[in-house]
Amino acid sequence: MQPDHGIRKWFGDCATLHGMRILVIEDEVDLARTLHTGLTAEGYSVDLAHDGRQGLWMARTGEYALVVLDLMLPGLNGYKVCAQLRREGNTTPILVLTAKDGEWDQAEALDTGADDYLAKPFSYVVLVARLRALVRRAPTTAPPVLAVGDLSVDVAARVCRRAGTRVELAPREFAVLELLARRAGQAVSKTDLLHHAWPDEAWDPNLVEARVSSLRRKVDTAFDRRSLQTVRGIGYRLVDDREHG
Numbered sequence: 521m522q523p524d525h526g527i528r529k530w531f532g533d534c535a536t537l538h539g540m541r542i543l544v545i546e547d548e549v550d551l552a553r554t555l556h557t558g559l560t561a562e563g564y565s566v567d568l569a570h571d572g573r574q575g576l577w578m579a580r581t582g583e584y585a586l587v588v589l590d591l592m593l594p595g596l597n598g599y600k601v602c603a604q605l606r607r608e609g610n611t612t613p614i615l616v617l618t619a620k621d622g623e624w625d626q627a628e629a630l631d632t633g634a635d636d637y638l639a640k641p642f643s644y645v646v647l648v649a650r651l652r653a654l655v656r657r658a659p660t661t662a663p664p665v666l667a668v669g670d671l672s673v674d675v676a677a678r679v680c681r682r683a684g685t686r687v688e689l690a691p692r693e694f695a696v697l698e699l700l701a702r703r704a705g706q707a708v709s710k711t712d713l714l715h716h717a718w719p720d721e722a723w724d725p726n727l728v729e730a731r732v733s734s735l736r737r738k739v740d741t742a743f744d745r746r747s748l749q750t751v752r753g754i755g756y757r758l759v760d761d762r763e764h765g
């Protein structure tokens with residue numbers, strides 16, 4: 521399956537997934553890469569596992585809002601991964617990908633505790649719609665931990681970490697960072713940042729500039745990093761600077 525130019529738009533429509541962590545367990549490298557590219561392009565945080573054992577380990581240890589699970593996997597098949605997670609009380613919504621030849625029974629996948637399934641080859645539009653529906657009806661979806669590279673922003677706990685090291689932020693700094701992380705990779709205007717972090721105050725872009733400067737010192741300069749970029753004439757953008765040199 522090849523990447524499609526429409527994929528950005530399709531995934532872009534998937535606003536409810538924004539900032540959430542998704543685990544894709546898929547051994548077909550091209551398909552896994554395509555899913556990763558499509559979802560991360562819009563700022564979602566996607567982790568990949570290429571075999572069942574690695575996927576099970578990651579699903580156990582990571583806090584994912586969703587798992588996309590292929591059934592035919594080396595190491596440990598998708599049925600076993602799914603069944604094991606459910607046995608352990610893991611309630612993360614799981615969408616399984618089934619082969620078109622029907623070798624694996626879709627009903628059986630649901631029996632092991634999967635929440636939904638999609639037969640390959642599938643349409644990205646449909647996949648995104650299904651993922652969105654799973655997030656919506658998940659009863660216990662935890663507030664997201666936004667991750668941009670090794671910068672993590674735990675929205676519920678109001679905790680920021682760079683490569684595991686806790687970074688103390690003032691409330692306004694945290695609010696600015698949260699919005700930038702929710703729209704990771706995208707230019708965010710000073711106006712949007714003002715509305716988000718200073719909802720009650722008069723419009724003054726100097727507020728944003730001062731706060732971004734202090735934020736940059738704490739999350740970037742202190743770690744010799746450059747993830748918080750200035751976008752001339754617009755505002756700012758938060759990126760995974762390990763990928764961008």
Ligand code: CA
Nearest residue numbers: 547590592593
């Ligand atoms: Ca497979």
